[in-house]
Every structure is written in structure tokens, then in C-alpha cells.
Amino acid sequence: MPSLTPLLANFGANELQLLSSYGDSRSYQAGDIVIRQGEDNDILFLVLKGKLEVIQDDLNSKPVAVLEAGDSIGEVSVFDPGPASATVRAGTEAEVWLITRDSMDRLHSANPKVAYRLLSRIATCLSKRLREMNDKLFDYVNR
Numbered sequence: 001m002p003s004l005t006p007l008l009a010n011f012g013a014n015e016l017q018l019l020s021s022y023g024d025s026r027s028y029q030a031g032d033i034v035i036r037q038g039e040d041n042d043i044l045f046l047v048l049k050g051k052l053e054v055i056q057d058d059l060n061s062k063p064v065a066v067l068e069a070g071d072s073i074g075e076v077s078v079f080d081p082g083p084a085s086a087t088v089r090a091g092t093e094a095e096v097w098l099i100t101r102d103s104m105d106r107l108h109s110a111n112p113k114v115a116y117r118l119l120s121r122i123a124t125c126l127s128k129r130l131r132e133m134n135d136k137l138f139d140y141v142n143r
Contacts, residue, residue, distance in 0.1 A: 007046060007072050007121045015114050022107045023099035028090035035074070035088040042081035042101040044074045044122070050094025055087045066091060075122045078104055 008016065025048070028034060034052060035041055045052075047070065053063035054073070064086070067073055073088060078101055099107075108115035 006070065007075075007118065007125060009121070011114075011117070015117070018111060018114055019099070019107070019118065020097070022103045023097050025095060025097050028094045028096070030090050030092050032090045033087060034090060034094075034096065035084045035086070037085065037087040038083050040081060041074060041077045041084040043098050044078045044104075045072060045088075046097045047071045047073075048095040048097055051091040052088050052094055052096075053091040055089065056085075063091070072125065074098075075126055077101070078119075078122060 008019070011019070028050070034045065035043075037056065047067050049069050052067040052071075052073070054065040054067065055061055055063050067088075077084075078099075081101055104115065104118075107118075
């Protein structure tokens with residue numbers, strides 16, 4: 001599994017090999033649904049190649065975000081499984097690596113150091129996103 005994502009930055013080859021053994025690679029064709037809004041989700045996805053489109057409400061609506069190689073989605077679901085807040089579909093042929101909450105728990109039991117590093121990177125990613133949203137909200141309120 002190549003280290004294409006910020007979540008896996010600074011992980012060594014042995015750690016990446018260990019992580020890959022707890023996850024799964026999946027391929028999607030353009031138009032395939034990866035995550036369906038409202039359905040339970042406990043999976044972290046890392047985009048390895050291609051593009052994924054994030055859509056809310058109507059499958060015919062314009063994407064609210066486009067994810068590319070190196071991006072991740074589902075970070076919240078690892079900590080707080082529940083209904084997905086949006087639908088994600090493959091915008092092009094795409095490949096992802098995914099890990100479920102249960103697999104994360106098994107990784108933690110087998111190798112707490114690697115699990116801690118991954119969870120720490122997820123927390124950093126979520127913190128950055130929250131900070132960006134706070135800035136956008138502040139700018140919006142103070143127009």
C-alpha cells in the first residue's frame with residue numbers, strides 16, 4: 001500500500017505492510033456507490049487512485065466535494081459509527097484501501113504503537129478540518 005495519504009505520512013514500509021494486512025483494497029467503476037447516505041458506516045477509506053464524489057440528498061445533484069488519491073473519508077466513523085452523512089460514489093474508476101472499526105480494534109490489540117500512530121494522524125486530520133470549518137463559519141458570520 002503506497003503512502004499516498006497524509007494519514008500515512010511518515011509510516012515506514014514495515015508499518016504500511018502491517019496496516020495493509022488489517023485492511024482491504026477495493027476497486028470501483030465510475031458511478032459505483034462506495035458509501036450510501038443514511039446507511040451505517042464504521043469504515044475509514046483512503047483513496048489510492050481515481051476520484052470519488054461526495055453527494056448529499058440527491059444522486060443527480062452536483063458533488064459537494066471530490067476526493068482524489070491521497071484523500072481520506074470516514075475518519076469520524078472509526079470513532080463514532082453511525083449513519084453516513086453523505087453518499088460517496090466513484091467519479092472515475094477508483095481504488096481505495098479501507099479499514100473497519102473492528103479491524104482497527106484488532107490492530108490495536110496486536111500492535112498498539114502502530115494503531116496509536118494511525119489514530120493520532122486521524123485526530124490531527126479531523127482537527128485541521130474542524131479548524132478550517134471554524135474559520136469559514138467565522139468569516140461567514142462576520143461578513
